[in-house]
Structures are given as structure tokens and as C-alpha cells.
Amino acid sequence: MRRRTVLKSLGIGLGGAVVLGGGGFGVYFAAAKQDTVGEIAFDTPLRIPALAEPANSASGAKVFALDLRAGETRFKDGPATRTWGVNGAYLAPTIRVRRGERVEFAVRNSLDQATSLHWHGMHLPAAMDGGPHQPVPAGETWRPQWTVDQPAATLWYHPHVHGRTGDHLYRGLTGLFIVDDDAAGALNLPATYGVDDVPMIVQDRAFDGDNQFEQPVPLGGSLGVIGDEILVNGTLGPYFDVTTRLVRLRLLNGSNARLYNFGFADDRRFSLVATDGGLLPRPWETDRLYLSPGERAEIVVAFRPGETVELRSYPSEHGGALGRLDGFDDVLDICRFRAATSLVDETEVPAALGDVPDLAGEPVAEKRSFTLASDQINGRSMAMERIDFGVRADTVEVWEVVNDNGFLHNFHVHDVRFQVLTVDGEEPEPALRGPKDTVLLLPGKRYRLAMRFSDHTDPNVPYMYHCHLLQHEDNGMMGQFVVLGEGERVGAVPHEHHS
Numbered sequence: 001m002r003r004r005t006v007l008k009s010l011g012i013g014l015g016g017a018v019v020l021g022g023g024g025f026g027v028y029f030a031a032a033k034q035d036t037v038g039e040i041a042f043d044t045p046l047r048i049p050a051l052a053e054p055a056n057s058a059s060g061a062k063v064f065a066l067d068l069r070a071g072e073t074r075f076k077d078g079p080a081t082r083t084w085g086v087n088g089a090y091l092a093p094t095i096r097v098r099r100g101e102r103v104e105f106a107v108r109n110s111l112d113q114a115t116s117l118h119w120h121g122m123h124l125p126a127a128m129d130g131g132p133h134q135p136v137p138a139g140e141t142w143r144p145q146w147t148v149d150q151p152a153a154t155l156w157y158h159p160h161v162h163g164r165t166g167d168h169l170y171r172g173l174t175g176l177f178i179v180d181d182d183a184a185g186a187l188n189l190p191a192t193y194g195v196d197d198v199p200m201i202v203q204d205r206a207f208d209g210d211n212q213f214e215q216p217v218p219l220g221g222s223l224g225v226i227g228d229e230i231l232v233n234g235t236l237g238p239y240f241d242v243t244t245r246l247v248r249l250r251l252l253n254g255s256n257a258r259l260y261n262f263g264f265a266d267d268r269r270f271s272l273v274a275t276d277g278g279l280l281p282r283p284w285e286t287d288r289l290y291l292s293p294g295e296r297a298e299i300v301v302a303f304r305p306g307e308t309v310e311l312r313s314y315p316s317e318h319g320g321a322l323g324r325l326d327g328f329d330d331v332l333d334i335c336r337f338r339a340a341t342s343l344v345d346e347t348e349v350p351a352a353l354g355d356v357p358d359l360a361g362e363p364v365a366e367k368r369s370f371t372l373a374s375d376q377i378n379g380r381s382m383a384m385e386r387i388d389f390g391v392r393a394d395t396v397e398v399w400e401v402v403n404d405n406g407f408l409h410n411f412h413v414h415d416v417r418f419q420v421l422t423v424d425g426e427e428p429e430p431a432l433r434g435p436k437d438t439v440l441l442l443p444g445k446r447y448r449l450a451m452r453f454s455d456h457t458d459p460n461v462p463y464m465y466h467c468h469l470l471q472h473e474d475n476g477m478m479g480q481f482v483v484l485g486e487g488e489r490v491g492a493v494p495h496e497h498h499s
Contacts, residue, residue, distance in 0.1 A: 036332050040333045066086050070112070083172040084171040086117075090234045094193075099150065109137065131414065131462075132160055132162035151279070154276075165474055188346075188347050188348045202253060246301070248300050251298070257293060259318070260290070261290050262289045264312065270285070271349045272434075281433075297431075301337075308338050308339070312332065313331070315331060377478070404443075417435040418451040459482055
């Protein structure tokens with residue numbers, strides 16, 4: 001029985017406002033674990049988001065027109081679900097560009113309220129970042145532009161409206177943003193979009209009896225909205241027909257709060273080739289991979305002719321005593337892969353992948369400490385008008401980050417890729433040795449992150465750092481910094497940015 005069904009049978013609303021006695025809570029707790037193995041029909045082809053088609057400006061820039069709109073999406077039998085999307089009813093097209101290209105966007109907000117689009121993982125000027133200081137009012141168009149200057153990576157874009165990010169993302173405003181470069185293109189990795197290079201936006205959702213989205217926060221939970229059905233690229237119960245021996249999956253945890261522990265039903269091993277910010281120095285072979293909200297990973301999986309296997313999310317060891325309420329004990333089938341009887345075999349997983357700069361030996365201009373607890377960072381809630389500090393361009397800083405309240409958090413920094421130097425003084429596990437912009441913070445552990453700031457300076461317009469569990473972010477677990485050029489001092493956020 002699903003978690004929300006148990007709540008309703010006990011007479012509790014989705015907000016969990018009623019306090020249960022020991023017996024009632026025990027029934028709820030016992031039923032909170034979900035196991036969908038064998039329950040998913042896998043009868044719908046996996047939807048592959050279309051590639052956005054840019055126009056070319058007179059200056060040679062690629063110009064993308066993005067229309068944020070309301071619509072309806074039919075996920076299952078019965079009434080259609082009211083959703084939001086970009087250039088469609090739900091989700092967004094995949095934007096794909098090359099390093100060195102100039103890009104321009106016309107972001108038209110056709111919704112009935114202000115929202116924004118943040119380019120998560122992108123190195124760009126703060127005024128183009130799409131964070132809470134760049135809202136797009138209803139009926140207006142925002143025109144950010146910049147030159148792409150970072151290694152090949154799987155990035156994404158989503159709303160970042162102060163206090164309402166979780167709600168706007170849950171309605172459907174999510175898309176991938178893929179950056180290519182010559183070095184990655186020279187590798188013989190699977191690279192044909194939608195064939196052997198497959199985007200997978202994984203999201204949990206809950207539906208009411210009329211097939212409308214609900215946003216249930218589990219009674220006793222600590223993370224935020226946890227849904228009981230899984231969408232991949234907006235598809236319930238998806239299957240993917242495999243035609244090549246090797247398939248590259250670009251995994252995005254696009255959920256508001258749920259942690260996924262990805263693996264295959266037969267425990268086959270796969271190669272992790274890239275993390276948030278791009279390729280690892282060399283592949284890492286594993287059979288499990290954690291992704292917290294906002295994290296991405298590129299894995300390469302080998303298939304045999306004629307076989308069928310499911311991608312699954314397995315239970316997590318990180319939830320603590322009440323982790324079951326937030327989905328940590330769940331076993332969830334994600335997608336079925338059906339291999340053809342004959343498979344093309346023309347790609348490989350190279351022994352060497354990317355040239356990842358090692359910041360461990362670089363001079364450190366500044367060391368900073370961040371403690372996440374009680375929807376605050378360093379004891380302070382987000383304030384739109386407050387710039388917490390400035391960093392100096394062309395320097396390396398080391399940030400020590402700790403999750404100090406026993407609940408799960410993660411940590412995302414805008415504009416930069418960072419290197420995880422140590423976790424509790426030890427070398428990080430292999431999954432954390434690639435370039436990152438979002439990292440899972442296990443309670444009590446200390447993460448030392450090294451990052452280089454460069455190029456884009458502005459003393460008045462800040463970038464964000466925050467927990468990417470969206471209820472935590474929306475409740476104030478976020479701060480702001482600016483990047484300063486030579487001789488610049490921290491300024492003041494223009495009033496129109498925080499009014």
C-alpha cells in the first residue's frame with residue numbers, strides 16, 4: 001500500500017498535521033516502505049526530449065527561444081494532469097552547445113506568475129545566472145547571453161524563484177543542457193543522442209484521484225516532497241529499446257527531495273565516466289551510484305543481445321532511524337531496457353577520459369567554513385538584500401562544509417566546478433573524484449571543497465550557494481557571494497533585485 005493511501009486511511013491530510021498515537025504511527029511507518037519490483041508494466045516507450053533548434057544571429061550566436069507555459073499532460077488513463085513546460089506542456093527541450101559558442105536566449109514567461117530559469121552548473125556572469133535575482137515577470141521576456149567556456153558536461157536548467165523553486169520545478173520546468181567540446185568528442189564513447197547516448201531525467205511525483213500533481217511531505221519526514229511514482233523524461237513505466245552493446249545514460253536526479261541509489265536488477269556493473277561538471281580522469285566501475293537532488297552522472301552500461309533488465313533505485317544506508325519516511329528503504333523500478341537480438345558494437349569506454357585540474361596543490365587564497373542546520377547556513381537564513389561575502393577572481397578557495405543537524409542535506413555552488421579534496425580527512429570515494437557542483441552531505445561528515453573563481457566579476461550581483469533539497473532551499477538554507485575583480489569591494493544588491 002502506498003504511503004499516501006495509508007495516510008488517508010488513518011484520516012491524515014497530506015501535510016501530516018495530525019499527530020498519531022503510537023499504534024497509528026506504527027502502522028504508517030510499517031507501510032511507508034515501497035517496493036515496486038514486478039508492479040510496473042513498462043508499457044510506454046521512453047520519451048526522449050527533443051533537441052532545441054537554435055536560430056543564428058547576425059553575430060554568429062546561437063539563439064534559443066524558450067516559452068514557459070501552462071498545459072496538460074496525459075501521464076496515465078483518465079484526466080490529463082495540469083502541468084508546466086518549456087516549449088511544450090511538460091519538461092523542456094535539451095539544449096546542446098559546444099564550448100566556445102556564443103549563446104543567446106529569449107525566455108518568454110507565458111505563465112500567470114513570475115518565475116525564472118537557472119542554468120545549473122554553467123560558468124557565466126551572475127546577471128545571466130537565472131537565480132532569484134533574475135525573475136521573469138508574467139508576460140515578459142528575459143534575454144541572457146554569454147559565451148560557453150567550460151569542459152563537456154551534462155548540465156540542466158530549472159526555476160530558481162526565491163521561496164517557490166520547489167513548487168515551480170515540481171510542475172514541470174526542467175530540461176537538460178549538454179555542453180560538448182573537442183576533447184570529449186575525440187573519445188569513442190557512445191554519443192548518438194537518443195540512441196546510445198540517452199538522457200534520463202528521473203523525478204518522483206504523486207497524483208491525486210483526478211490525476212493532478214500532489215506535493216506530499218511525509219508525516220515525520222525531514223527532506224520535503226516525496227512522491228510515490230517515478231517519471232523518466234515525463235514517462236511513467238518507460239522502456240527503452242537498446243540497439244548498441246554500450247549505452248551511455250545521462251542521469252539527472254530532478255526530484256525535489258528524493259535520494260536515488262541507482263543499480264540494475266541483476267547487479268551488473270557499469271562505468272561511471274562523468275559527474276556534474278564533466279568527465280572523470282578515468283572510468284570507475286561499480287554496481288551502485290547515489291545521486292541526490294540536482295546531481296548528474298554519466299554511466300556506460302553494456303548489454304547482451306536479446307536480454308531485458310531494469311534500472312532500479314535501491315535502499316539507502318544514509319536515512320537514519322526514520323529514513324523510511326523519506327523513501328530511504330524504497331525499492332523502485334525506474335526503466336526497463338530491452339536489447340535487440342543483434343547489437344551494434346562500435347564504441348568503447350576508454351581507459352583515460354578527461355584532464356581534470358587538481359587543485360590540491362594550488363595556493364589557497366581563503367578558507368571558509370559552512371555549517372548546514374535548521375534550514376540555515378552558519379546560523380543565518382537567506383536574505384535577498386545581504387551579500388554574505390566576496391571572493392577574488394583568479395584565486396582558489398577551500399570551503400569546509402558540514403551537515404550538523406542529523407538530517408540529509410546537499411550543497412550546490414553556482415558558477416564553479418569544485419573538487420572534493422577530503423571527506424572527514426580521507427580521500428573521497430571514487431564517485432566524488434570528478435568535477436562537481438553539487439555534493440551529498442552525510443550528517444556529521446566534513447567535506448573540503450576546492451574551487452577556482454575566474455572571469456566574471458560583479459560586486460553587486462551575487463551567485464548562490466545552498467542546499468538543493470528544495471524545501472530546505474525555499475525555507476532559507478541558502479547564501480550569496482560575489483566575485484570581485486582587482487580593487488573591487490563587496491557592493492549592494494540593487495533594490496529591484498530583492499524588492
